[in-house]
Amino acid sequence: MLRYILSRIGQSLLLLLIVSFIGFAVLTLAPGGPLSQFALSPGMTQEQIDKIATQMGLDRPVVVQYLDWFRHMLIGDWGTSYRDGQSVLHVIGSHLFATLLLMGTATVISVSLGSAIGIFSALRRGSVFDYTTMLAAMVALSIPTFWFGLIAIYIFSLNLGWLPAGNMYTVGDGSVLDYLRHLIMPAGVLALVDVAIWSRYMRSSTLNVINQDFVRTARAKGLTRRRVLFKHIVGNSLVPMITLAGLQLPMVLGGALVTETVFTWPGMGRLFLDSLGYSDYPVVMGLLMASAMLVLIGNLAADLAVALIDPRIRLD
Amino acid sequence: MTDQKKDNVHLNRRQALMMMGAAGVAGLMGPMAIGRDRAFAANADAKGQLVLAFSQEPTVFNPLMPHIEVDEGVYYAVFDTLFDFDPEGAFFPILAAEVPTVANGGISEDGLSWRLKLKEGVTWHDGTPFTAADVKFSLELPMDPDFRSFRSSGYRLMTNITVVSDTELTWEMSEPFAPMAAILASTYIIPKHAFDGVADKNTAPFSNAPIGTGPFKFKTRMAGDHIELEANADYHMDGPFLKTLIIKYVPDLNVMYTQFKSGDIDVVGLQYISPDHLAEAETLPGKVVKVAGTATFESIGLNMTRPQFQELAVRQALYAALDKTSIIDALYYGVPTPTETYMPQQSYYYDPELPKHEFSLDKAKALLDAAGWVPGPDGIREKGGVKLSFSNSTTAGNHLREQAQQFIQQTFKEIGVEMTIKNLPPAVMWGDYWMNSEFDSVVVGLNCLAGADPDTSDYFMSSMSPALGGSGQNTFAYQNPKVDELLVKGAASFVPEERKAIYQELQQVIRADLPFLPVFQYAVIKGWKDDVTGPAPNVNNRIDTWNVRDWARG
Numbered sequence: 001m002l003r004y005i006l007s008r009i010g011q012s013l014l015l016l017l018i019v020s021f022i023g024f025a026v027l028t029l030a031p032g033g034p035l036s037q038f039a040l041s042p043g044m045t046q047e048q049i050d051k052i053a054t055q056m057g058l059d060r061p062v063v064v065q066y067l068d069w070f071r072h073m074l075i076g077d078w079g080t081s082y083r084d085g086q087s088v089l090h091v092i093g094s095h096l097f098a099t100l101l102l103m104g105t106a107t108v109i110s111v112s113l114g115s116a117i118g119i120f121s122a123l124r125r126g127s128v129f130d131y132t133t134m135l136a137a138m139v140a141l142s143i144p145t146f147w148f149g150l151i152a153i154y155i156f157s158l159n160l161g162w163l164p165a166g167n168m169y170t171v172g173d174g175s176v177l178d179y180l181r182h183l184i185m186p187a188g189v190l191a192l193v194d195v196a197i198w199s200r201y202m203r204s205s206t207l208n209v210i211n212q213d214f215v216r217t218a219r220a221k222g223l224t225r226r227r228v229l230f231k232h233i234v235g236n237s238l239v240p241m242i243t244l245a246g247l248q249l250p251m252v253l254g255g256a257l258v259t260e261t262v263f264t265w266p267g268m269g270r271l272f273l274d275s276l277g278y279s280d281y282p283v284v285m286g287l288l289m290a291s292a293m294l295v296l297i298g299n300l301a302a303d304l305a306v307a308l309i310d311p312r313i314r315l316d
Numbered sequence: 317m318t319d320q321k322k323d324n325v326h327l328n329r330r331q332a333l334m335m336m337g338a339a340g341v342a343g344l345m346g347p348m349a350i351g352r353d354r355a356f357a358a359n360a361d362a363k364g365q366l367v368l369a370f371s372q373e374p375t376v377f378n379p380l381m382p383h384i385e386v387d388e389g390v391y392y393a394v395f396d397t398l399f400d401f402d403p404e405g406a407f408f409p410i411l412a413a414e415v416p417t418v419a420n421g422g423i424s425e426d427g428l429s430w431r432l433k434l435k436e437g438v439t440w441h442d443g444t445p446f447t448a449a450d451v452k453f454s455l456e457l458p459m460d461p462d463f464r465s466f467r468s469s470g471y472r473l474m475t476n477i478t479v480v481s482d483t484e485l486t487w488e489m490s491e492p493f494a495p496m497a498a499i500l501a502s503t504y505i506i507p508k509h510a511f512d513g514v515a516d517k518n519t520a521p522f523s524n525a526p527i528g529t530g531p532f533k534f535k536t537r538m539a540g541d542h543i544e545l546e547a548n549a550d551y552h553m554d555g556p557f558l559k560t561l562i563i564k565y566v567p568d569l570n571v572m573y574t575q576f577k578s579g580d581i582d583v584v585g586l587q588y589i590s591p592d593h594l595a596e597a598e599t600l601p602g603k604v605v606k607v608a609g610t611a612t613f614e615s616i617g618l619n620m621t622r623p624q625f626q627e628l629a630v631r632q633a634l635y636a637a638l639d640k641t642s643i644i645d646a647l648y649y650g651v652p653t654p655t656e657t658y659m660p661q662q663s664y665y666y667d668p669e670l671p672k673h674e675f676s677l678d679k680a681k682a683l684l685d686a687a688g689w690v691p692g693p694d695g696i697r698e699k700g701g702v703k704l705s706f707s708n709s710t711t712a713g714n715h716l717r718e719q720a721q722q723f724i725q726q727t728f729k730e731i732g733v734e735m736t737i738k739n740l741p742p743a744v745m746w747g748d749y750w751m752n753s754e755f756d757s758v759v760v761g762l763n764c765l766a767g768a769d770p771d772t773s774d775y776f777m778s779s780m781s782p783a784l785g786g787s788g789q790n791t792f793a794y795q796n797p798k799v800d801e802l803l804v805k806g807a808a809s810f811v812p813e814e815r816k817a818i819y820q821e822l823q824q825v826i827r828a829d830l831p832f833l834p835v836f837q838y839a840v841i842k843g844w845k846d847d848v849t850g851p852a853p854n855v856n857n858r859i860d861t862w863n864v865r866d867w868a869r870g
Contacts, residue, residue, distance in 0.1 A: 031741070038382050052382060052464050055518075084375040084539070085523045094539045150574075157578045165578040166571065171544055171562050172365060186603065263568050264575070266541035274540065274567070 005304070015290065020073075023288045027281055033058065034082045042262045056082075069285065078289075079282030087138040088286035090179070091271070095255075098168055099267035101179075102259070103252040105187040106142040114239070117195065118202020119234060122210060134203075138194035142181030148189045149262035156185060159207040186263040190256055201244060205236040239310050246302025251296035320489040341359060354636035363559040364546035364869040367580065368861070369572050371587035373565040375544065377526040377534070379504035385688065386586050392861040393545050393561060394441075395504035395528035398432065398451070401856035405769075407497070410534070410553070411435060411446070411529065413483070415497075434483040438552045440507050441533045453508035455487075457517065463520050470499035485553050491589075496867070498769070500588060502858075505529065510674050514736055528536035531865035554556060557850075557868035576603070582845050585860050589630050589841040591649035596844055607651060607844045608853035611660045611765055614652070616724070617758045620793045623702045624756070629687035630704065631830040632749040636680040637731050640673060643720050645835055652836035657823045658772065660766045661837055662855045667772035667820035670827045677844040680731045689732075704736035707757035709749070711741040717759050753783035753793050761838060764789075770819045775801045776826065794831035841857075 014293035035049050035058070044175045053059045062314055072079060086094075121130040157165035164170070169178050209215065210233060218228045222259070255269030268287070275283040339520040368389075376383040379391045398412040407415040413433040416422020438446040455477055463801060466779040470493060477487040489496065526534050529552065531545040531546035545561040564581065568574040569590045575581045577590070589597050589605065597605045616638070618625045627630060640654050653661060656670040674843050689704055697704040708724070710717045721737050728735045734759070739748060749755060764772040772782055773788075778795040780788025799822060806818040827834075842860070846852050850867030851860060 035382070037384055048465065049382075050466055055462070055464055080519070081375075082336060083373075084377075086539070091539060096542075115598075152577075158574070161578075165580050166566075167564075167574050167580065168541065170541060171367075172560065192588065259328055261568050262571060263539070264539060264564075264571060271540055 001307075007298070008300050008303075012293075012300070015296065016292055019292045020070065020285070020289060021066065024069065024281075024285060025062060027279070027284060028065060037278060040204025059111055059244075069282075072291070073088050077234040078286045080234060081275075081283045082280045083283070088282050091283055092268070092286055094161075095268050096253070096260045098265060099253060099255045099269075101168075101183065102118070102186055102265055102267055103255065104136065104191070105183060106190035106194060106256075107248065107252055109187065110198050111245070114195040115202045115238075117199040119229075121199065121203045122206035122237075125207065130203075133199060137200055138308060140192050140196035145189060145193060146255070146257045146262050148192060149186070149259060152185050152189055153262070155275070155283075157288070166262070168265055185246050186259050186265055189262075190259050202241065204236065205240050206233060209233050209237045210288050212236075237307060242305050242309065243302045246298040246300075246305070249298035249301075250291045254291050254293055324860045332683035338384065342522045348558050361404045362549070362556050364558055365562065366558050366582045366867065366869060367562045367564050368562045368583045368585050369566045369575070369581045370585045371565075371567055371569055371572055373540065373567075375562065376523075378467055378506065378520070378523045380454065380506060381464050382677055389585060389861045390534075390543060390545075390563060392525050392530070393532040393536050393563075393860065393864050394530045395506065395711050396506055396530050397502060398434075398500050399496075400501050400862065401854070403852060403854040403856065404661070405856050407501065409435075410569075411438065411451075411587045428489045429486065430489065430496075431486045432484065434485075434553060435474065436483055438529055439550055440529055441527045442547060444507065444508075446505075446507075446529050448479045448485040449482075450508045451505055452477050452479055452485055453511070454505045456508075460517065462517070469501075473507055488815055491741060503737070532558075532561050537739065549653070551865065553865060555867075557866070559865065561867075573597070576843055579845070582848055583860070584843040585849060589649040589843050591841065594649055594651060594841055595676050600837075602846050603843055604846050606853070607840060607841050609653060609660060609855060610763075610838045610840060612761045612763045612838040613655055613658050613660075614759070614761045614835045614838065616835065617760050617762075617792050617832040618830075619753050619754075619756055620795070620831050621753065622706065624704055624754055626707050628829070629683045629738055630689070631833070633680040633683040633687075633731060634728065634733065635673065635830055635833045636676050636683065637733070638673070638833055638835070639675045639727055640835055641675065643723060647716050647719055647723075648836070651841060652839050655834050655837040656827050656836060658762065658826070658832075659770070659819070659823055660765070660855050662853075663765075665819040665824040669820075670823060677727065677730055682714050684731060691732045695732055696734045703734070704732065706737070707738040708739060708757045708759065709738045709745060709755045710759040711742050711745050713741075717722075721759060751782050753781065753791050770815065771803070771807065771808070772822075775799075776822075776831075777803055792831045794829070796825065796829060798825055799829075837868055 028266075034056075035053055035054075038049055057065065069079065080087050081091050081234075084091070117133050121127075121133050124130050134175075148297075153165050156163045164182055166182075169180055170182075215228060215232055218232050253268065255267035255272070257269030257273055259265065260267045260269045272284070272287050274280075275287065318383055337383075344607055348735040353598040364515075370386045370389055372384065374387045374390045376387045377390065377394075379387070379395055396410045398406045399409045399415045409415050411434055413418060413435050414422070416430055416432055418425060418590055418656060422433075426439070432448075432451070434446075434448055434451065439449075440446055455474060457463055457469060458468055458471045473489050473490045473496075475495050477485060479485050488792070505528075506522070507527050510527055511520055514520040514522075522536075528534075531548055531551045531553070533548050535544040535546045537543045542565060545563065547556045549558050563585075566581070569587055571732045572581065572584060572587075573593050576584050590688060594605070594607075598601070618631065620626075644650055644652055644654060655661065655671065656673060657667065659666045661668075684697055684704075687699070687700045691704070692698050695739075708721055710721065718737075718739065720737075721735075725735045725737065737800050739745070750760075762775075764775045771848050775789045776794060776795070777786075777788065778784075778788035779786045779802050781789070781793040781795075782791070784790075784795070802818055802822045802825065806815055806822070842851065842853070847870050848867065849869075850863060851864060853864050
């Protein structure tokens, strides 16, 4: 087991190295750059821009810039943002709460609700409930989030006036109730799509289990339906879900760009887009590294969890 | 409105002196014009909160470091300049006790010696007294070789900056430089003491906790979301009248408009209401919606060295075949104003008597027929071996302009003129291709004015074309001795009424010559709740908050 973990970590580090180099190269070689936004600023001459590029070390060869960045990264220095001069970890940290709040709420809703609907549909396969939820899931999946978001704003903010049209809290208020009022729409809209996904996965996973021999055996030996359901079916159908949840981890922390934009939610998705737009290399690289690490950690954690839960799987 | 060209200022000695004179006159008139000499009226009863939205995020809080327009939205609230332009283009004093002019002895006759008197009793937000040493620091920091400076033009000519007393300083200019007054009007003064003992001024704590003398104190910033500013009760001018000013970042214009509609936003700032929402916005209850002109004009610029454009009749025919109304109404929702000139219609120097453009394909054809341009076998007119065919370029990806081009291409075709479209990415388009006049024709949005002064020598003087060996912005390679003469005459005059006549004649000459076919003057759609007072368009300043000290609610 330990050997397996160590070898996985080794592979991960190699992967991180490759990701960082490709990411850095693509970023710096793309047209534009952190100073291009000033080209249209009245009063700023090309001469001045060139001088600043030299001061910031942007005129050095890409490989030199990469090695410099890498050297600092090794000792835990993620650099400072070109946009506001704050350290990259501080910048990421300042957007983390907003993202965790939004994505966490949405994930909790979607996993619990989605699993319940999925299991129920599988048990009542072919019923009206099954068809209705399947249809609803298809509709939810095929309509873009921003549309749901705009419709929700139109109904609940502009027409009914029940909920604020966006933002995470009211400046000057910031009570728990205030946060909740702001959270309902974006979390609801995000959860809507995720519920659809989770219920579909859960349904097919449960269907797989239901037809297994051990379920029939359990029923045959006279266990109650309820006991078979909770002890034998749900437990087993959750195994593939764990892998899925592991893959979901980077998404939870990566934010939801579209929803964040529609509801002006200051999360990681918008941070990434804004940083990319301003060629804020240190922040983009920081986010890239962080999400690559999360993908690797999420996968590893899922694999380990599955091995712990399912005695049939041996990692060595 | 995204890819307008910046103004590079290249002025010669004569222009420099001329501007200095204008600055002096304006400085004298400024305080009288708007009655702003009511200093030291600290306002204790600031009340209410106002949410101002921008579609870009302000992130740079040291105003002397490289920044973009939206950052200045915060600067006007937190910092002060020495003096500033009012909507009429006149200076009014802020930190300066009076705007230095030749008349009041602030500027010597040769423009080389400056003397600046400051207000007394002004304090920084942290309570430290504001003195001439802070001004000296702010004027010298841009030239610090280790400092990432927003700009150096102007500052580099200042020598011997001397603090005479806490409220007075003097300096010499190594040569007369007219835009100096305009540069000072956009130099936000920062506190020297915030940099005491700071090794790297680029990363000083000040950059994220700015201290100014302005009407609002910087309270908190939530990255990616908003900045909270609170009233400075000790402000040295009238105001502020708001207790809290929230500068909110809303990256999407549709979302911004929706939140304006729902009431979450009180004032719609930079990038404003998009033209497709104008009709609805005007009907919203409880909101004030105003279309405000900017100093930028859109035109079809012609490369005057090309054989196709040598004859006036050709340029007149092209202008007659330009269906401005359809372009403005169909593509721009009727928001911009048609124009006949480069001069903003809000300017004191604008000539309202310029001949009005008339769209007529028949007139265009008649002009070309009379000039002897006859259609060839392919339907394209030619004369003396020159085909009436040329390319037109602009920024690739600017959809409105690209649609305008296709529309113009169609109408030109109807009069036997072939216009091909050759668009380039911004960095290529506005690099050498533009500066060295390598294009046939362009669609371009230009602001030819430096601040509020009417001088445009840099753009229209014969000697200012890089393609013809000059070093200015005359990329149309336009040459007309009469224009040169008027620009020189305007530069030698110090009386606004005289200059007005000269620059109006200049607009007439250029309108008759048509080195560029003027299409429209840009406009933006501003909006605020009807209980908000204060927001006022100012074509001479970069952003709405130029007078945020006057904003109030209820």
